[in-house]
Amino acid sequence: MNKSIGDIVLEKAPKNAKYTSPDIQKDVLNIISNQVRAKIRKEIGDAKFCILVDEARDASNKEQMAIVLRFVDTEGFLRERFFAIVHVTDTTAATLKKEISDALGRYDLHIHNMRGQGYDGASNMRGSWNGLQALFLKDCSCAYYVHCFAHRLQLALTAAAEKEISIWLFFSKLNSICNLINASPKRHGELHSAQRIEVAHMVATGERDTGRGCNQIGNLLRPGKTRWSSNFDSLCSMIDMYSSVTTVLENMVNDGASNSIRGEASGALIAMKSFDFIFILHLMHKIMGITNLLCRALQEKSLDILSAMDYVSTTKTLLHTLREEGFDLLLSHVKEVCVKYDIEMPHMEARYKSGTGRSFQHIDSITVEHHYRFDVFTAAIYFQVEELNNRFKDEAVELLKLSCALEPKENFKLFNVDHIYRLAEKFYYLDFD
Incomplete structure (x- = not known):
């Protein structure tokens, strides 16, 4: 960068200089990183420390493990330092423990001074018997494992959704519909066009409010596998664009380029126009509207632990109230939606039959209302509360x-x-x- 020095180096220095080669540059970087780690080690002194660890694959498909140290320095200030990134051959708990211990041992950081562990909820990390946290606890019984509360919530609610088969099937159908619509720019354009027509009509009839930021044309959002909030966003977009999505699917059934596309669109349309789909769509929207507030609150940087526990307690109370008092209101709303979109309503007092057409396998026959009230509505909320209790009730x-x-x-x-x-x-x- 210095022109005078640069001229001297480039003109008068011998032409066999190697300091610009990748090997030399890597050596320089390695020296710098060692000096940084030595500085961090000096900050820690004889204090206790916690570790935060996560692993991920890099662009070359190699598994890399990041290690962060959290401690109170010699001057009494809380510090959180990125300490090392280590290549690991596999992600078994034993391998991760060995690599972490080696990385810490090179700087004389002893496991018996560890007072906390922070990992994700993967089984190799949080396993009670052979997980990474359990292996460290065997060496130091005060190295307590704390799991990120926001991530806990994601896992809790995702696990709860998978326990009820009808809800699992619903999210599978929802994901298929979103993928089908978003797979083609043409269908994307048709969806926006249908939205403009619908929004203009609803504004004209007074069904929608007007104002800045209202009635914007949006996209049909895909639900994510690990981000529970994305599932809530997907439900909101489906409810808001339901009529537009059915219009696009009807066009695909009539004008699809191939039999496979027409068949797939027809199956999606049949699913969307069923009472079961509408009921679970609005049920999960209510449940996730409650849990989404907790999810967002737990991700606030300034949140303290007592506030987090209050949020969890409030969420469980709201879910309990919904379970005790919400079915009739939900059913009334679903009936209005079915009437609006000309969807056939089952007779609530009729005998319930499963999708195979055979009688539902109970000792006593049950009604359609009983099935949706207890086997779907109550069960879905119960699994949510149960998972919240399991995930947020520990040492x-x-x-x-x-x-x-x-x-x-x-x-x-x-x-x-x-x-x-x-x-x-x-x-x-x-x-x-």
Whole structure:
């Protein structure tokens, strides 16, 4: 960058210089990284520390593991430092533990000083017997595992959805419809065109409000496998564009380029115009409208643990209220939607039959209303609450709640001597006599 020095180097230096070669540059980078890690090690001193670990594949398809250290430095400030990225041959718990231990051991960071572990919810990480967190706990019983609350919620709600087969089938159909519509730019354009016509009609009839930001033309969003909030966004877009989507599918049935396209569109249209699809669409919209608020709240950077637990408790209360009082309101709303879109309503008092046409296998015959009230509505909410209880009721939650006694906000408002005794006796007996 310095022209005078650059001229001297380029003109007078010997032509066998190697400092621009990739090997030399890698050596320089390696020296710098070692100096940075040595600086971090000096910051830690003799303090206890926590590790945050995650692994992912890079562009060359190699598994890479990132290690972050969290600690209070020698001056009393909380620090979080990216410490190393390590290539691992596989992602078994034993391999990850060995690589982490080696990376820490090279800088004289001992496992017995570890006081916390933070990983995702994969079985190789959180397994109670052979997971990474369990292996470290065997070496240091105070290295408690804490799982990200927002990620916990994603896993909890996704697992709950998979337990009820009719809801699993619904999301499978929803995903297929979204993929079918979004697969072609032409269908995308037809969807936007149908939306413009529908929105103009609804504004003219007063069914939609007008104003800045209202009535924008959107896209049909795909539900994601790991991001629960994307499922809620997909449901919202389907409800908002239901009429437009059916119009596009009808056009595909009539004018599709091939039999396979016409057949696929016909199957999607039949699914969308069924009472079962409409009922579960609006049921999951209500459930996920409640849980989505919790999901967003848990991802706030400034959230403290007591607030997080309050959010979880409030969500469970709202779900309980929905289960006790919400079925009749939901059914009434679904009936209005069915009338609006000319969808055949089943007789609620009729005997329920499964999709095979055979009588539902119960000792006593059940009605259609009983099936939707208890086998779908109540079961879906029950699984949600059950998963929330399972994911947010463990030792780590108690540890974090007790730790709030040391929260310095508002002049140590939450200070509690009993909680500090409990922390020392139950969780940090290695550090206190």
